[in-house]
Amino acid sequence: MKTKSMHDTQNYVIAIVFILLLVVLSSVAPQFRTTRNMLSMLRQTSFVGIMAVGATFVILSGGIDLSVGSMLALSGMICARLLRQFGVDAYTAVFLTLLAGALMGYLNGVLVNKLGIPPFIVTFSTMGIFRGLVFLMAFRELGYIQNVPLTDNVFLAIGGGRIGKVYNPIVFFVVVAILGILYLRNSKFGTYVYAVGSNEQSAAMSGVNVERVRTQVYVLSGICAALSGILWTSRLMTTTTEMGLGNELDVIAAIVVGGTSIMGGRGSVGKTVVGALFIGTLTNGLSMLGVPAFYQPLAKALLIVSAAYLDNYLLKRYTEQSRRHLIAVKSSRDETPVLTGERTTFDPSEIALDIQGISKRFGEIQVLKNVSLKIAKGEVHALVGENGAGKSTLIKIMTGVHQKNAGQILLHGKPVTIKNPHHAQSLGISAVFQELSLIPSLSVAKNILLGREPHSLPGIIHHAKLRQRAEAVLQELKFNLPLHELSERLSVGNKQEVEIAKAFSQDASIVILDEPTASLSAEEKIKLFDTIRKLSAKGVSILFISHILDEVLEISHTVTVLRNGEIVTTSPAEDLDKAAIVRYMVGRELAEQKIAPAEKGAPVLEVNGLTREGSFADISFSLCRGEILGLTGLVGSGRSELARAIFGLDAVDAGDIWLHQQPVQISSPAAAMKHGIAFLSEDRKNEGLVMIHSMMQNISMAHLGAVSTHGILHRAQELTLAREYVNMVDIRPPDPHLPVSGLSGGNQQKVVLSKWLCRNPQVLIVDEPTVGIDVGAKHEIYNILHGLAEQGVAILLISSDFAEILRMSQRILTMRHGRIVLRNDAARDQISQETLMKAAIGRGES
Structure with missing residues (x-):
């Protein structure tokens, strides 16, 4: 099932159900299909629809806004007070009310992003706060709450007037929907909303200001809620404390029923419009059939559950089909040449990057100790070391992810303080990290140029130029990738190619490649090495991190070895061999x-x-x-x-x-x-471990029955079990309470092995058990597998x-x-x- 066909299936199901609903209501309630009722229904739907358009941006970004109904009511009350008590003219009142809505949304955004409070808690709280302010503003005299009558004809025409036979709120809804669709599809902001909702960390690494985007979507939601409040107040010619009460459910229903994922990153404003029409039709139809109002929320809730189930079901089917039909570019050659090629020349006196005495500590753990490293212009400099040696921490300092505790960095001879990843990119430092960080819901072209999209008008993406630039990058790299395909449809190897293309597209003077060949075929490696040599010849400096020592010796001019956070040696590649590098890395000979x-x-x-x-x-x-x-x-x-x-x-x-x-x-x-049967997946972080849990919790996860009675865990037994296997496979540091997220790749793999070994499997399937781990850890994994085979375990090694x-x-x-x-x-x-x-x-x- 292709991506588009998945979305089409969802659209077809919604359309069929919607049509059936219209047919049934038209048959059992003839008055439903009258023009007057249709226009009235559309007018009532418009208020929810406008709010839903704004809330769609919030949900696409990975958040939620439960305060829309209360913001509507408070906006209506503010507008009424401005008109009635302060004598403000209609247009000024509308402007100030929209500004108030923006401020309410901004408050939500600040609480979510600056204070780190979950969106559900924030908007659930502000829902009560804003509703309380509505009651407070409604007091005319102490102890009395009254409606505020309005008489300004200009204001009353905004929500109560018509264009022909069409009510003004319908026109506003159409305009807001069109603007939302176009802005989400064609603006840089819309692309960033999808990026943040799909993969917040990757968006940040691409230079997207995540906090700003997530704040702006709440501001947009507040403005839309305020506009609905203005229209509703104008239509009623008054405001009440009950305005918008319960509309939160209608808004979420419209978004989810339309097909936008509540988890973020997938959906559109167009889908929300369809969902709003669906909910409006259902509400109108139930009222005409005489269904009591207190039963209507039940019907809407069931509809939300059904829509969420459909979305989840189709996503699972899509994922299954994607696995069957991964896009993998095949070489047309009959034979793959070996990885050979002459090194380019460079001037060692022309230093591009000079790292001097860098130290980094996390709590009491010293990760880097006085690390110094120089990379010349056009040099391919390899950085190797065991997992946990400090390589990843060093490159994250170089790219602004972490800040150093001591030392300095000189870029082209000038000292710099790299504040964040976006700043690193602006300085000409680009990186491809070992962990893939693409945005699944964006195309290959948009992923390559994320954060650097060309625009035709301010904030509006120029799609033709974007495709041209992305295609030029792929041609330069000799990567044959479909520009329009979503990255979630690509094979792991192709995703790695997109990551590399993304880094090279930034015209960087220094490119950091962290395990770039881990998922590439031999043919793809040759293309990459050819590209590295071309970039080196053009004066681009490459920091190459890899556990594959043959590649290190083949492509690099210089090799630096890290061990326990310190530099052990920096030597020309031609003066080293694999055995020497291994000795430097582990400090001993490996049998x-x-x-x-x-x-x-x-x-x-x-x-x-x-x-x-x-x-x-x-x-x-x-x-x-x-x-x-x-x-x-x-x-x-x-x-x-x-x-x-x-x-x-x-x-x-x-x-x-x-x-x-x-x-x-x-x-x-x-x-x-x-x-x-036990299975170690190739994707240990997503399929083998729960990264936020401790070693103990991960090791016992598949064998909880042995450490529990009637479903009640015995923590002492669980700890004993974990310690047994931590010692057996030599996990370092040997503290079962430590979260696995802080372990090196090799030790994480040992935790996964321990999880299955405690079940005493008869068949053990291990898929790429040594990818991304150092030679010392590989040696230990090999010994464990040999020992299991000697004990009679049947092992399928992939x-x-x-x-x-x-x-x-x-x-x-x-x-x-x-x-x-x-x-x-x-x-x-x-x-x-x-x-x-x-x-x-x-x-x-x-």
Whole structure:
């Protein structure tokens, strides 16, 4: 299901239900379809619709506004007081009331953004505050609350007049809706709203002022609520304390029923307009059918739940289809050349970036100690070190994410204080971080130029220029990506390409690449290295961070090694080899890994003809007790999809799975776990760990039954269990109470391993277990896997690292385009990385 078809399906369902509602109401209540009733219904809908347009911006940004009804009432009361008591003319009263609405929205925005209070709490509170002010302003005399009658004809014509037969509020609603649609679609602000709602951190890293955007959406919501209050007051020729009461539910219903996600980042003003018409029609119809008013909120609430369920259902279906049809650019070459190329030359005396004595402390933990580093103009400078050595902290200081505690940074010889990521970009420093940070709901082109969109008018995006600039960047990089495709539809490798294109598009003089090849195929790596060499030749300085030492030695001029937050050495790349770099990184020699013993037991897991349309087809193999079976192939070959299917995460279309020579049905992870299967996903942070929880909570998560009685946890037993596995796999620091978010990648992977090991699995599926971790941690992970195999655990090792597969596996399967194309069951000494590569790219034997 393509993105557009998902949205179309949602639109079709809403349209069909809406039409059915109109048909039913027209049939059972003939007066419903009269022109007079239709116009009256549209007028009443307009008040909610205008508020909903403003609130849509709030929800798209990831917030919520429960105070819209109270802002409407308070705005109406302010306007009435200005006209009646202060004798202000109609136009001035309207302007001041809109300004009051903006200030109310600004208050919400400040409380949310400056004080960090959740939007639900803030707007729930201000809903009561604003409503209280309405009652306060309604007191004519102590103890009495009266309506304020209005007689200004100019003001009364605003909400009570007509253009032809059409009531003025309808005209205002149409105008507001059109402006909202155009502004959200074509303005930089609209793009930033989607960006903040989809991925706040990524938006900030792209130079978007998140606080400003999230404040502005509340101001916009306040203005729209104030406009509705003005129109309503004008139409009634008075104001009451009950105005807008309960409209919060109507506004949220209009937005959600229209198809905008309550979670933010997906939806549109056009959808909200349809939702408002739907809610207005339902309200009008129920009234005509004689349904008591106190039952109407129930109907609206049921409608909200149904719409939210539809949105969630379609999103799940879309995600499933996306997994089956990932966009992965395939090379047209038959053979992939090796990663070779001459280094460019540079002048070491022309220093672009000079880091002097940088230190950084988080609480009592010293992360960086007196770090000094120089990068010359046009130099490719590699920074390596174990996880936790301080690399990420150093580059975050360089990009303004963190502030240093000591030391200074000189850029082209001038001292600078890098205040934030946007400031870093303005200084010519660009970065591609290890954690992908694209905006899922934005296109490839908009992601590449996020925060730097060309405009035709102030604040209005020039889409043609945006596409041209994005296309020029991709052509320069030789990346073949669809500009219009949403980034959420891309494969991991293609997302990495977009991240790289985004960094290179900023015309930076210094580019930081943090593990840029982690998810790229061999062909994509060659393109990247070619681009790095071209940039180096043009005088761009590159800081290259990678755990793949072959790449480090191939592409870099200079290598700096960090260990425990300190610089160990800075040496020319030609003076180093892998063994020397490893010694500097870990401070010791690492023993050579040995292939697991060839002896294996009876089959534990057997897969016969397993097929999932669009992902893999006719997969058959067996996995024996005590065996490590390697499964390899390029990104997008179907390896990870196969693992997910065996673990019950994704349904299969054909084939069967046998455990211990008995057929089993695995329809969910719970079923897989019941049968003794464990799965380490390639995405440990999103699918393997709960990042805000402690090591103890993560380790015990899959085995809570063993540390609880009748659903009540025994914390002492949970702690004992966690300590046992923390010590067993040597997690550092060895404190089970520490949150896993603060651990290095290698230690996070050990926590995931521990989570499954405490269940004593019979089958262990590990998908890319060493991606993004250093050589020392890899060595430890390898030892753990060897030890498990010796204990009789059957291990399916999935990896795109051919050297790793050859080092660890007894037998090897190679996949291409969803099928097994090469089986290596014997003659292991005759298998090489070249053999596996040729099979993976289409030149192996099937």
